[in-house]
Amino acid sequence: MKLTVWTYEGPPHVGAMRVATGMKGLHYVLHAPQGDTYADLLFTMIERRDHRPPVTYTTFQARDLGSDTAGLFKKACQDAYDRFRPEAIIVGASCTAELIQDDPGGLAETMGLPIPVIPLELPSYQRKENFGADETFFQIVRHLARPMERTARVSCNLLGPTALGFRHRDDVAEITNLLYELGIEVNVTAPMGATPSDIARMGQAHFNVLLYPETGEQAARYCERTFGQPYTKVVPIGTGATHDFIAEVRALSGSDAPLDTNRLRQTWWSASVDSTYLTGKRVFIFGDGSHVLTAARIARDEMGFEVAGMGCYNREFARPVRALARAYGLEALITDDYLEVERTVEALQPEMILGTQMERHIGKRLGIPCAVISAPVHVQDFPARYSPQMGFEGANVIFDTWVHPLVMGLEEHLLHMFREDFEFNDAAGPSHHGGHAPAVRLHPEPASAAAQAHMDHADREQPVAGGEVIWLDRAERELKKIPFFVRGKARRNTESYAAERGLREISLDTLYEAKAHFAR
Amino acid sequence: MTEQTPPPPTTGCRTAPVLKQRGQREVFCGLTGIIWLHRKIQDAFFLVVGSRTCAHLLQSAAGVMIFAEPRFGTAILEESDLAGLNDAHAELDRTVEQLLARRPDIRQLFLVGSCPSEVIKLDLSRAAERLTQQFAPKVRVLEYSGSGIETTFTQGEDACLAAMVPVLPSSDTRELLVVGALPDVVEDQMLGLLADLGVGPVRVLPAHRIDDEVGIGPNTVFALTQPFLGETHAALERRGARHIAAPFPFGEEGTTAWLAAIAAAFDVPEETFTRVTEAPRRRARAAIAQAAAPLRNKSVFFFPDSQLEVPLARFLTRECAMSAVEVGMPYIHDAIHGPDLDLLPQGPQISEGQDVDLQLDRCRAARPDLTVCGLGLANPLEAEGLSTKWAIELVFTPVHFYEQAGDLASLFARPLRRKAILSPRVEAAE
Numbered sequence: 018m019k020l021t022v023w024t025y026e027g028p029p030h031v032g033a034m035r036v037a038t039g040m041k042g043l044h045y046v047l048h049a050p051q052g053d054t055y056a057d058l059l060f061t062m063i064e065r066r067d068h069r070p071p072v073t074y075t076t077f078q079a080r081d082l083g084s085d086t087a088g089l090f091k092k093a094c095q096d097a098y099d100r101f102r103p104e105a106i107i108v109g110a111s112c113t114a115e116l117i118q119d120d121p122g123g124l125a126e127t128m129g130l131p132i133p134v135i136p137l138e139l140p141s142y143q144r145k146e147n148f149g150a151d152e153t154f155f156q157i158v159r160h161l162a163r164p165m166e167r168t169a170r171v172s173c174n175l176l177g178p179t180a181l182g183f184r185h186r187d188d189v190a191e192i193t194n195l196l197y198e199l200g201i202e203v204n205v206t207a208p209m210g211a212t213p214s215d216i217a218r219m220g221q222a223h224f225n226v227l228l229y230p231e232t233g234e235q236a237a238r239y240c241e242r243t244f245g246q247p248y249t250k251v252v253p254i255g256t257g258a259t260h261d262f263i264a265e266v267r268a269l270s271g272s273d274a275p276l277d278t279n280r281l282r283q284t285w286w287s288a289s290v291d292s293t294y295l296t297g298k299r300v301f302i303f304g305d306g307s308h309v310l311t312a313a314r315i316a317r318d319e320m321g322f323e324v325a326g327m328g329c330y331n332r333e334f335a336r337p338v339r340a341l342a343r344a345y346g347l348e349a350l351i352t353d354d355y356l357e358v359e360r361t362v363e364a365l366q367p368e369m370i371l372g373t374q375m376e377r378h379i380g381k382r383l384g385i386p387c388a389v390i391s392a393p394v395h396v397q398d399f400p401a402r403y404s405p406q407m408g409f410e411g412a413n414v415i416f417d418t419w420v421h422p423l424v425m426g427l428e429e430h431l432l433h434m435f436r437e438d439f440e441f442n443d444a445a446g447p448s449h450h451g452g453h454a455p456a457v458r459l460h461p462e463p464a465s466a467a468a469q470a471h472m473d474h475a476d477r478e479q480p481v482a483g484g485e486v487i488w489l490d491r492a493e494r495e496l497k498k499i500p501f502f503v504r505g506k507a508r509r510n511t512e513s514y515a516a517e518r519g520l521r522e523i524s525l526d527t528l529y530e531a532k533a534h535f536a537r
Numbered sequence: 538m539t540e541q542t543p544p545p546p547t548t549g550c551r552t553a554p555v556l557k558q559r560g561q562r563e564v565f566c567g568l569t570g571i572i573w574l575h576r577k578i579q580d581a582f583f584l585v586v587g588s589r590t591c592a593h594l595l596q597s598a599a600g601v602m603i604f605a606e607p608r609f610g611t612a613i614l615e616e617s618d619l620a621g622l623n624d625a626h627a628e629l630d631r632t633v634e635q636l637l638a639r640r641p642d643i644r645q646l647f648l649v650g651s652c653p654s655e656v657i658k659l660d661l662s663r664a665a666e667r668l669t670q671q672f673a674p675k676v677r678v679l680e681y682s683g684s685g686i687e688t689t690f691t692q693g694e695d696a697c698l699a700a701m702v703p704v705l706p707s708s709d710t711r712e713l714l715v716v717g718a719l720p721d722v723v724e725d726q727m728l729g730l731l732a733d734l735g736v737g738p739v740r741v742l743p744a745h746r747i748d749d750e751v752g753i754g755p756n757t758v759f760a761l762t763q764p765f766l767g768e769t770h771a772a773l774e775r776r777g778a779r780h781i782a783a784p785f786p787f788g789e790e791g792t793t794a795w796l797a798a799i800a801a802a803f804d805v806p807e808e809t810f811t812r813v814t815e816a817p818r819r820r821a822r823a824a825i826a827q828a829a830a831p832l833r834n835k836s837v838f839f840f841p842d843s844q845l846e847v848p849l850a851r852f853l854t855r856e857c858a859m860s861a862v863e864v865g866m867p868y869i870h871d872a873i874h875g876p877d878l879d880l881l882p883q884g885p886q887i888s889e890g891q892d893v894d895l896q897l898d899r900c901r902a903a904r905p906d907l908t909v910c911g912l913g914l915a916n917p918l919e920a921e922g923l924s925t926k927w928a929i930e931l932v933f934t935p936v937h938f939y940e941q942a943g944d945l946a947s948l949f950a951r952p953l954r955r956k957a958i959l960s961p962r963v964e965a966a967e
Contacts, residue, residue, distance in 0.1 A: 018586075018612045018628035020635055027593035050652045052566025052685020055594045057913030063597075067920030069913065076562045079655070079686040093561070100894060112588035113652035113686070116619070141588060142616040 023355040023375055025330040025393055029139035030111045031056055032149025035232070036157070037107060038070040038180035039209035043157070044103035046094045048086075048114035048121045051076040063396050064181050073097035075114070087119045094125050098132070105161065105213040106130065107153065109137035133213065135160045145353075147231045147305070147331050150179055154208050155235035161213050164244055165220040171270045172202040174222045174240075176248070177233030178209035183308070183392040185209060187405035188228060192253065195408050196226070199263070199272040207236075220244045224269045228252070228407070230307050231331060254311035256283055256319055256412045281409040283416045287319055294429050295420070299325040299506060301367040303350070303358055303376055304391025306334020308406075310341055312371050312390050315415060317345070325367045326350065328358070355379075366505035369423060374398075384501060386422035390415075424502050486515050491525045510535045542790045543855060549879040550847075553887050555869065560892025563913050564842060564867060566685030568649060569598045570693025573933065575608040577718045580644040580746045583609040584636060585683070586629065586661060587651030608643070610636065614653055625657075629664055630671075633678075643676060644747045647697060650682035677747060679704065689867040691765040691843050691932060694718055698742055699768035701750075702776060708752025713799065714778065716742045716770075717763035720935040727762070727786075727938055730796060733813040736803045742769075753778055758802055760795065762786060762937060764877070765844035767870040784876045785848040788856045788942045789821035794876070817939035824943025829857035831950045831957070835906035841865035841891050842911045842928035848877045849909070849931065850885065857946055861885035862903045865896065907949060924952040 030047060037045040038060050047053070054074050060066045075093045077086050094108065108125045122136020135156050139149050154177075175192060178185035189210075193203050204222040205215045219240065225248035227237045237248040247269055253262035263276065286292065300322045302312050306329040316322040328350030329338045335351040342349035350361050359379045362370060370376045370387040374395040380387030389398065390406075405411040488496070492511075499507050507528075514531035515523050568591055571583040585591045592611035599607065612632045618625040629648075637643060646668070648661045661680040668678040681700040683693040698716065713736055715727065724741060731739050740751040742759075755777035761770065764785050774780065783798035784791045793814060800810050837859050839846040846866050853859040863886040866874070878887075888896070893914075900908060901921070908918055908925045915925040926949055936945040 018614060018618055018625070018632050020632050021592050021611045021613050022607065023596055024589065024592045024611075026589075028588065028590040030590075031593065050566070050685040051562040051564060051689065052568065052594065052652065053590060054561070054563050054913060055565055055569075055597060057563065058911070059597055061914070061916040062912045065916060067916060069917045074561050076560070077686065079684075082656070082686070096560070096894075112590050113656055116653060116656045140616075141590070142614060142619060145589065 019354075021355070023378075025353050025355070025373065025375065026146035027056075027059075027393075028112055028141050029144045029146060029149025029152070030109060030141070031059070032146040032151070032232075033107065033109060033137055033139060033153040034060070034070055034072055035146075035150050035179040035181050036153040036208045037072060038066070039178065039182075040071075040157075040207075040211050040213075042104040042212040042214070043071060044097055044101050044106050045070075045072045046090075046097050046106055046108045046121070046125065047072055047074050047111060048090050048093075048109070048119060049074045049076065049111035050113050051078060053111050053113075059181055063394060064399050065396075066180070070180075071101065071103070073101075077114070082117065086114075086117055087124055090119055090121055090124055091128060094121075094128060094130075098130055103132065103213075105133040105135060105157075107135045107137055107157065109139055110141075112141035115141050133160055145331075147333065150232040151235050154179075154233060155239060157208070157213070157216055158219065158236040158239060161216040162219045162240070162244070163217055165218055167223055168202065168204060168221045170202055171200070171272065172204040172222045173266075173270070174204050174219050174225045174246075175206040176225050176227050176237050176240075177229030177231070178206065179229075179232050180209065181392075181394055182209070182229065182232070183305075183394055183398055184404060184406045184411075185229070186399075187403050188407040188411065190403070191405040191408040191410055192226065192228065195253075195259075195263070195276075196266070198274060198276055199266060199270065200274045201266065201270050201272060208232075220246075222246060224248060226266070231305055231334070252307050252311055253407045254308065254411060255315040255415065256281060256409070257314060258311055259408055259412065278409060281412060283319065283409075283412040286413075286416050287321065291425070292321070292420075294425065295423070296321050298322045298369060298423070299365075299367045300369045300371055301325055301362055301365055301376075302327040302390070303329065303370070303372045305329060305331050305373075306338050308391035309338055310334075313341055313345065315412075316371065316419075319412070320416070320419065322369075326361060326365050328352065328361075330373075366509045368502060368506060369419075371419065385505070386502075388419045388422050424500075429500075429502070485521065486512050486523060487521060488523045489525070492523045492528045495525055495528055507532070545880055546882040548883055550864075550881040550883055550885070550887055551871075551875055551878040553878075553883060556886055556888040557890055558888070558892040558895055559890055561894065562689070562867075562891045563840070563893040563911055564891070565598060565690040565911070566594070566652075567683035567688030567690065567693025567696055568594060568651065568685075569690055570683060570697060571595060571609045571649065572599050573718055574694060574697055574743070578645065578743045578745065580642065581608060581647060582636065582640060582643045582645070583647045583649055584633065585609070585611040585649045585651055586654045586659060587611055587614065587649075587684075588653045589613055591651045591653075608640075614657075619657060625659055626664060626667075629659075630668065633668055637672065637676060646672075646676055646678045647700070648678065648680040649693075650680065650684055650687075652684045652686050655682060655684050655686060677704070689841075691763070691845075692768075692867070694763070695766045695768045698766060699772040701743065702753070702769060702772035705750060705776075706752040707776075708754045709756050710738070710752065710754075711756040711758075712751065713737070713739045713803070714742055714751075714753065714757050714759040714773070715739060716759050716761050716766055716773070718743055719762055719937060723935045723937050723941060726940055730813065730817070730938070731799070734796065734800055734803070734805050734809060736799060736805065760799055761873065763844075764848055764873055767868075767873055770870075770873060780872070782872065782876055784851065784880060785845075786937050787845075787848050787945060788852040789818055789825060789939065790856055790880075791848060791852060791877075792821070792938050792942065793818060794880075814939075821939040821942035825856055825946045828943045828947035828950055831953045832857040832859050832907075832946065834858060834860070835953065836860050836862050836903070837907045837909065837949075838862045838900050838903060838905035839864045839866075840893075840896060840900075840908070840910035840914060840928070841867045841888070842909070843932050844868075845928075845931050846909070847874045847881065851877045851881045852945065853949060854882060855880065856942075857949070859907075862905050863888060863896075863899060865889075865891060867891070907952060909949075924956050926952055 108121045125134045227248045240246045251262040253259040330353040339349045370380045377387040511531040665678045665680040681696040757778040760781045784794040786792040786795040850861045850864045865888040
């Protein structure tokens with residue numbers, strides 16, 4: 018048993034729904050109790066889809082358990098076929114139905130439906146959402162894709178985009194355009210937008226572009242093995258990665274078509290004088306493996322930040338994330354425990370978090386600005402405007418997104434100067450971004466004396482490291498004069514300076530000695 | 538009754554034939570009640586013993602992370618827990634210890650059963666007894682089921698309150714117990730009205746804190762503020778308390794009828810009742826008249842969702858001059874819904890349970906002016922050109938009693954007003 022407050026990934030059948038909902042002409046018959054239909058609203062509300070997910074739930078109830086739930090499944094399956102006439106059906110069980118062991122795959126296969134029926138084995142008590150999507154897409158490709166003659170012109174498939182994906186909609190458009198400029202046609206984009214018959218002709222492509230390893234890697238490997246289609250390894254998020262991706266595509270396709278990079282503003286924006294304030298800002302990066310790997314490179318090499326920590330929630334990507342973290346001189350945090358991430362951020366006191374909606378929340382509590390780089394998604398991650406993460410436009414979008422939560426160039430200095438101004442001061446936060454007021458109370462409602470004591474500790478802006486070093490009054494007051502967006506760093510540096518020297522107390526002198534010591 | 542409200546129909550819908558179809562349902566499960574209960578009962582923590590799906594549901598239903606530190610969480614069952622039940626109990630004890638160490642302010646802990654915990658027959662009542670002994674007197678541990686195989690959406694609150702009834706102390710005092718979680722502002726208005734009527738002492742269930750709880754016994758009379766409290770109703774009657782049957786306090790008419798039933802039980806003089814209710818009734822009627830203008834002579838179709846459908850259909854048809862096409866309820870409880878069904882004029886199809894595809898077919902055929910449904914259906918129906926009202930807002934927004942009657946009408950009017958604002962411009966642009 019694992020105590021969970023918030024969770025990064027849903028269950029594996031939600032991953033399967035992301036595949037089914039992204040596709041057309043496919044239907045998912047899901048053996049599940051009535052409460053599981055909540056998943057529909059992820060698509061209709063968070064993603065604002067204008068149609069219901071193509072999912073039929075058996076919605077069994079307690080009174081059905083003693084009787085014929087298998088019969089209920091077969092009826093739901095037949096009704097779904099009769100009503101929706103899909104080209105293919107995927108069948109599976111959610112966590113509760115898995116326990117009653119009806120074997121939906123076997124049952125559906127005996128029904129003699131005149132279309133392909135693809136059984137899914139998604140172990141709910143071991144695996145999670147990304148696995149569910151990856152495995153479902155792989156099974157669909159394995160059942161439907163056939164070897165075919167290659168297209169006359171060089172073409173590729175785009176693999177991995179799903180419904181409810183973080184900016185998948187716009188990434189696909191951006192990369193499709195990029196490939197078009199390189200003279201390469203997109204044969205099939207899947208699962209998003211593909212029909213089962215599109216999947217059948219995936220073998221026509223010369224190679225595959227794997228956009229999202231989390232949801233498409235098994236299928237990409239299968240196509241490489243079965244159809245001899247190599248696939249791209251670089252995820253084109255960030256300027257450097259996009260250039261590497263283009264080089265990889267040129268090597269796979271032989272394309273030497275010139276590319277127009279006029280639209281790429283990120284590099285000049287980063288180099289422009291206003292961006293000096295970004296230098297060495299300490300960032301903590303957390304999200305899904307692929308987005309974290311690409312974000313780390315952008316943060317250090319394209320924005321000039323210092324990566325203070327990184328990690329991912331999907332254990333499948335632990336290995337590359339650990340390796341990259343080591344290359345950055347860090348130890349990666351691999352966990353799906355929201356509370357552990359929070360403790361790490363609290364200890365690190367970064368100046369910015371690049372994270373998910375969860376970290377945005379952690380940041381709000383700790384008074385640390387946060388930009389969202391990865392799923393899990395929120396309604397805010399489906400903006401009306403065009404907003405890719407991939408390609409050159411994606412690099413531009415990322416620059417804006419990451420810079421926005423920070424106090425900007427001149428403003429940083431003005432805040433210093435007008436610290437006493439009644440409406441323009443550090444407690445008010447960045448003037449352009451009313452969002453993050455520093456240090457919110459941790460537990461809003463006191464209840465008992467014990468809780469009160471707990472809160473008093475938690476209410477301090479940052480905890481004293483190890484509880485051993487004591488801030489003397491004057492030093493503490495001086496610390497408060499430092500603007501909030503560097504205060505965390507100053508506190509942390511001073512404490513580590515004191516700890517290294519075996520000092521038990523921090524005086525005003527210690528504060529300034531530490532400042533001199535860390536001066537760059 | 539007043540001039541503005543039509544006289545009760547000669548035949549209401551209480552005996553109307555009910556359409557029962559079973560098939561795919563499009564409802565939340567009872568776990569979602571936790572979203573409002575954990576804010577209402579301020580020293581409680583709700584620990585769902587369930588799967589990753591349960592955790593994901595709570596997160597999604599909470600609009601993805603509204604609260605920094607919610608007082609709910611999930612003990613996610615893992616493969617090892619499914620192997621042997623002894624293991625699962627030891628694991629649960631460990632998880633609860635961990636939780637209570639993290640949150641020393643918690644006085645009441647609800648173990649909430651889910652679909653998987655029920656299918657594997659994890660005995661949470663035994664666990665609750667064991668844990669109560671371990672943590673008493675500081676923490677009381679109770680259990681109830683919010684599972685999707687047992688409960689729908691608001692039934693979770695019912696199961697939670699019903700679980701609290703047996704542990705309330707006994708009392709012989711004649712008291713009014715008002716049952717059902719209400720937004721604090723509404724609860725205060727209600728207590729104000731009852732105090733002005735001279736009804737008292739008045740207690741509420743759920744209380745904000747465990748120390749505010751009161752006794753119960755044969756002299757207790759109780760009124761429900763929410764129409765989904767069937768189990769709690771039964772549990773209170775088992776303790777000897779007596780139910781005051783009444784329409785639910787939605788709109789001017791419902792609120793007056795609800796208060797009148799209580800006033801009768803407490804022998805409140807006629808003139809007191811008139812004096813106390815006259816001004817708020819007038820305000821409520823005026824507010825409704827203004828807010829409900831876009832609703833006049835429009836049709837409404839209810840998908841089953843929150844159990845509020847019958848009282849709301851009564852409000853919309855009688856006080857806002859709408860016509861109901863279909864009123865779907867997850868389940869119908871005659872003792873609780875009867876008074877509202879009596880007032881609902883015959884005409885609409887009353888349905889219980891759901892086969893969502895068939896119900897969607899009926900809805901599309903009827904093309905109602907307004908469809909009240911859950912979040913899974915709202916955008917798809919909007920895309921088909923139907924105006925929808927999210928049922929969920931009716932549970933989370935203050936809608937009870939006089940001062941909210943106008944707000945309640947405007948919740949339904951807003952989708953129609955919005956459509957009226959937007960469509961001419963969109964069409965002009967096309």
